[in-house]
Amino acid sequence: MGARYASPIRVWIGAMKTNAIFKRTYNSCLKLLSTEPIGDDLGSEPHLAARLDVSRTTIRAALAALSARDLIRVNGREKIIQRRPVPSDYYPEIETEPVSDIVEKRFMQWILHGDCKPGQQINSLELARQFGVSTSAIREYLNGFSQFGLLERRPSGSWIVKGFTKEFARELSEVRELFELRSVQRFVELPDSDAVWGSLDIINRDHLRLKEDVEKRHADFPALDERFHRLINNTSRNRFMVNFYALISMIFHSHYQLSRVDEKERHSVAIGEHLAYIAALQSRDKELAMAHCRAHLNTARATLLRSMDVNAPA
Amino acid sequence: MGARYASPIRVWIGAMKTNAIFKRTYNSCLKLLSTEPIGDDLGSEPHLAARLDVSRTTIRAALAALSARDLIRVNGREKIIQRRPVPSDYYPEIETEPVSDIVEKRFMQWILHGDCKPGQQINSLELARQFGVSTSAIREYLNGFSQFGLLERRPSGSWIVKGFTKEFARELSEVRELFELRSVQRFVELPDSDAVWGSLDIINRDHLRLKEDVEKRHADFPALDERFHRLINNTSRNRFMVNFYALISMIFHSHYQLSRVDEKERHSVAIGEHLAYIAALQSRDKELAMAHCRAHLNTARATLLRSMDVNAPA
DNA sequence: TGACTGTTTATTATCGACTAAAAGATGGGA
DNA sequence: TCCCATCTTTTAGTCGATAATAAACAGTCA
Known part of the structure; x- marks a missing residue:
């Protein structure tokens, strides 16, 4: 408890909000500039703000910076494009992230x-x-x-x-199944007029296309997988289930990136399971759909557990 | 974007960790002092630290403070109690909270x-x-x-x-039921040797006692309710389910404090449902236990929704 | 030798300072 | 009358400083 007080006079060094949003906005403006002919007007501040989803304050800062670097010439309400942006005009990507x-x-x-x-x-x-x-x-x-x-x-x-252990994977999968089964029950009871049936048709079509060209395009599967399961989970109309799916998504996404063993085969199997699962949903047969859901999630869990053997033999 | 930079020289004013732990420890020491006879030794620093679940650093600070206020006399390894603490010796409760x-x-x-x-x-x-x-x-x-x-x-x-709406209550209750039903399935399959059966017996006994004296002691129900459901949910061996129960617990606790309408009656009903639920668990009959679980959680949900009508007619 | 105390080092909790960015107010021009 | 640009006010994100606490180390006494 000794008196270790330092001098109360300090020089302020750092600590401020980063201007990542400004830089991202500036970069977006550059991209906009590069697609429009020289001499064109960029449009009003409110329009730009709405388009880039930032406040006018930020747009104004970006416009001022563009003007200072002679990319545009501001004259009253006019913002005339002066020259094409070059790569060195852009801020580095890393600086545009919060x-x-x-x-x-x-x-x-x-x-x-x-x-x-x-x-x-x-x-x-x-x-x-x-x-x-x-x-x-x-x-x-x-x-x-x-x-x-x-x-x-x-x-x-x-x-x-606590680590990404098998125990964790087991608990995660258990909740995932509980939630998705519940969503499936909701799903098959939705009226034919509901938009999800259309979405499901599109997803079905995309699966068929991917299946035909699985040799070359199997890397596209994770994104499709995500779309499919998210569609189902979103029908739960339950924020806890939807939020939980965000975690699932993150975990599986990370693992897709990690474990590349037998990737193509695993994806092929999953596509087949998805197609059966989709067909069961479309038949509106609740029991059948739940059975396919269980089967698919079992495979997914087994795959996850197996990949952990390979990557972290703990 | 005007140049609003202030002078870089600043006087440091505040900002530090509060010493709530020290104050709580100090108060705990006082309580200890008041139960021991004057002239006794308080024991070693490591023992005190383990007992109050803080580090030795904190214990030493508390002992120093006690000594400075002549509550104890430190002599080498001895810490002799000098006098009884009076109320004004204690730090105010509020200051002991982080x-x-x-x-x-x-x-x-x-x-x-x-x-x-x-x-x-x-x-x-x-x-x-x-x-x-x-x-x-x-x-x-x-x-x-x-x-x-x-x-x-x-x-x-x-x-x-987003507000504590009926929609929120519905979603919360839905997940609660999913999780607790799953836990019940696990529960009835636990071997007779498992410690939960003993805990369940105790909880059963406490319910019976409370039922007999419900007129006077009905306010004790919330705590018992919490113990019962926590016991069930903990058997899930699933961190997501256990964590979720923490939320449930918080929400219901807050609501118990809020809605005092028909409190005694509601508690009486719940006690009855709990007893049937417990008996079903003890019978190891999975379907029966699940049925009672559903029935009880339905009542709980209805109660929660009704209380929202009263408190926030939105 | 082993538990205790005195001392030093590491790590976290909390805060206010500061600027970026959003939101609001005001006045001007089509 | 409505959109626009300028100016002002409000709010949020980020940081380093510092004390509180924990943990590690080092002697010391029974």
Whole structure:
């Protein structure tokens, strides 16, 4: 408890909101410029703001920057394009991401195929340095991420990695099945007039197309898988189920990227299961649809568990 | 974008970790002191630390404070009790709570029976002032709380209250039933040797006792309700289900405090349902147990929805 | 030798400072 | 009258500083 007070006079060093939104907006404006002929008008500020989904304040800042670099000439209400943008006009991609996104990306990478072991304590200062952000940003992210059940808070406040274990995969799959089965029950009872049936037809068609060209295009499957399951889960009309599917989606997406063993075959099998599952839904036969749902999710779980054997023989 | 940069020289004013843990530890020590005779030794630092579940650093700080106020006399390894603590020796209760707990309490109060309307935007600065904490604390709490589905993030970053609506109650109850039914299936299959059967017997006994004296002790029901359902949900061995029950628990706890209409009758009914539910579990009859589970959760949902009619006729 | 205390080091919690960005107010021109 | 641009006010995101706490280390006494 010694008196370690430093001088109260401090020089302010950093700490401010990043202007990632401005930079992204500026880049978007450049892209817009490059598609319009020189001499054209860019349109009014409110229009641009609505189009790029930012406030007018930000648009004005971007326009000012464009004007300063002689990309446009502002004259009253006119914003005349002066020249084509060149690559060096753009801000680097990395600077257009908000800090929270950067942390998310880096952290997912760190936890999924970093060197972190189950039971390991997380050092937020170390992570902050590694990711090039402040400890506050790390802290905030960990807080949100903890809801996914891969972290645990110790009474002292620090976090420990529970790890992406088989137990985790089992628990995740269990809830997934509960939720999707419930959604399926809702799904088959929706009236023929509901828009989901049309969406399902489109997804069915896309599956058939992918199946025909699976040799070349099998890498497109994850996105289709995501669309299909999301369609089903969204019919639950339950925010908890929909939110949970976001977690599922994240986990499976990460794993698709990781485990490339037998990828093509696994995707082929899944396409077949999906088609049967879709047909069962279309038949409006509840029991049949649930049976296909169970069968498919069983396969998915088995695949997930097997991939963990390969990647992390713990 | 005007140049509004202030002078880079700043005087550091506030910002530090609160010493709530120290104060709570100090109070706990006082309570310990008051139960031991004067002249006794308090025991070693490591023992005290383990007993109060804090670090030795904190214990040492508390002991130093006790010594400074002549409550104990430290002599080498001895810590001799000098006098009985008086009420004014204690720190006020409020100062022993970490900021996060304060925010949680105040926020739950604010959202459940404050004047906030669905669709309203949350002003974090305003809330911070109202709660007497920093905006960072509010921000952090909102981040975590958003997972409960009562808030929604706007693209601009601000939060809007979705409100504690009937729709929310319906979705919450739906997931609750899915999870608890699954837990019940696990429960009845547990071997007789499992400790849960003993816990269930105790809970059964407590229900019977409470039933006999329901006139006077009906206020004890919420705690018992919590114990019972938690026991069931914990058998799921699924972190998502257990976590979700924490939300359920919080919501129902808050509502127990709010809606006092027909309280005694509602509790009586619930006790009856619990007893039937418990008996069904003890019979190991899966279908019967599930039926009673459904029946009870239906009542609970109806009660929750009805109380919302009374409290917030939206 | 083993548990205790004194000391040092590591790590987290909390805050206010500061700017980016959004939102609102005001006045002007078609 | 409506859209637009300029100006002002409000709100949110990010940070580093610092004390509180935990954890590790190092002597010391029975």
